[in-house]
Amino acid sequence: xxxxxxxxxxxxxxxxxxxxxxxxxxxxxxxxxxxxxxxxxxxxxxxxxxxxxxxxxxxxxxxxxxxxxxxxxxxxxxxxxxxxxxxxxxxxxxxxxxxxxxxxxxxxxxxxxxxxxxxxxxxxxxxxxxxxxxxxxxxxxxxxxxxxxxxxxxxxxxxxxxxxxxxxxxxxxxxxxxxxxxxxxxx
Amino acid sequence: xxxxxxxxxxxxxxxxxxxxxxxxxxxxxxxxxxxxxxxxxxxxxxxxxxxxxxxxxxxxxxxxxxxxxxxxxxxxxxxxxxxxxxxxxxxxxxxxxxxxxxxxxxxxxxxxxxxxxxxxxxxxxxxxxxxxxxxxxxxxxxxxxxxxxxxxxxxxxxxxxxxxxxxxxxxxxxxxxxxxxxxxxxxxxxxxxxxxxxxxxxxxxxxxxxxxxxxxxxxxxxxxxxxxxxxxxxxxxxxxxxxxxxxxx
Numbered sequence: 231x232x233x234x235x236x237x238x239x240x241x242x243x244x245x246x247x248x249x250x251x252x253x254x255x256x257x258x259x260x261x262x263x264x265x266x267x268x269x270x271x272x273x274x275x276x277x278x279x280x281x282x283x284x285x286x287x288x289x290x291x292x293x294x295x296x297x298x299x300x301x302x303x304x305x306x307x308x309x310x311x312x313x314x315x316x317x318x319x320x321x322x323x324x325x326x327x328x329x330x331x332x333x334x335x336x337x338x339x340x341x342x343x344x345x346x347x348x349x350x351x352x353x354x355x356x357x358x359x360x361x362x363x364x365x366x367x368x369x370x371x372x373x374x375x376x377x378x379x380x381x382x383x384x385x386x387x388x389x390x391x392x393x394x395x396x397x398x399x400x401x402x403x404x405x406x407x408x409x410x411x412x413x414x415x416x417x
Numbered sequence: 418x419x420x421x422x423x424x425x426x427x428x429x430x431x432x433x434x435x436x437x438x439x440x441x442x443x444x445x446x447x448x449x450x451x452x453x454x455x456x457x458x459x460x461x462x463x464x465x466x467x468x469x470x471x472x473x474x475x476x477x478x479x480x481x482x483x484x485x486x487x488x489x490x491x492x493x494x495x496x497x498x499x500x501x502x503x504x505x506x507x508x509x510x511x512x513x514x515x516x517x518x519x520x521x522x523x524x525x526x527x528x529x530x531x532x533x534x535x536x537x538x539x540x541x542x543x544x545x546x547x548x549x550x551x552x553x554x555x556x557x558x559x560x561x562x563x564x565x566x567x568x569x570x571x572x573x574x575x576x577x578x579x580x581x582x583x584x585x586x587x588x589x590x591x592x593x594x595x596x597x598x599x600x601x602x603x604x605x606x607x608x609x610x611x612x613x614x615x616x617x618x619x620x621x622x623x624x625x626x627x628x629x630x631x632x633x634x635x636x637x638x639x640x641x642x643x644x645x646x647x648x649x650x651x652x653x654x655x656x657x658x659x660x661x662x663x664x665x666x
Contacts, residue, residue: 259494303481
């Protein structure tokens, strides 16, 4: 295969175009899952390919082409989501409504009460399932909307990422209550 | 309340962002495919096993590598692919118009015309990148294909006028700025999960909301709406993007 490509024949060109289309489909599918809308996904996918061209000089062959393309897609998609962040809190309202109105159960309390970010992250690691951790980090760490997380992670349950976020926050609230109780005992 | 939420979110974002020890997507990709040199791979294995952040990135990378459109995505992916591929093919091979006149033909949309070169270049570059990656998978010498960075242009946008944001009462109509190329407009009102509540067509740059829909606009419930401008042949020529509104509680 390498020889064929190096020879630069017409067959290689067709084969390469086919390979290009395979990567291109991944990018388009991913952009569609991020945007949830074909017009916006089209613009996003186009921006990814243009950026790939622009940054070709930075590709050192340290990874597969698809990994390199993923890093560009990821960056473009996060920028896109940031630009759309004002539309993203509607489902967050639903999450808040599904939880008791207790300021102490808010997720940031985990990081306020623990002496270091590492300790708080260890708590997350201990208390949450893998999917809950992924949803929590993507939503609160990268501002990815819950509908987008549902599509990106391929979650099949009826309420998608929202259910995992509600469950994660409940678990963290319980862990914080336990943690406070043990602090009182040792004080 | 909104300000408090914003502060809280910024605190969480900071705490959950990648640390200095976290790997880049490229390093994670090499790690996952087993091509990272041994000392670096061992170091990264130790880190990833205890880092939910890197594990999340690895999950996303795997999802991307395996991304294939599901049944409900196939039509949209086909539509996007055809649109981009048409541009690529069109730009790559001279059209009869170019052959006759030696320059790009006048286009219906400035977006289309201006992006042909950029997209073709991007596509050609990617094909070249793939070729390089296949011929020599490590540290290839890469040619700079283009010193000029192409410009990304977005599809034509419709500026919406109302409703938007928090309102005191249910809106009576949707309004937007007219588009010169538009023969008609398709309008859609949706739930926040994009489930359609109501849709209609109009030739004007506004449309009255029916009473049955207005009855469903209740305080505190956010809704989305969008408008697509269509030319005489029914092709979409401009789009508003999704606009959010709700009535205050």
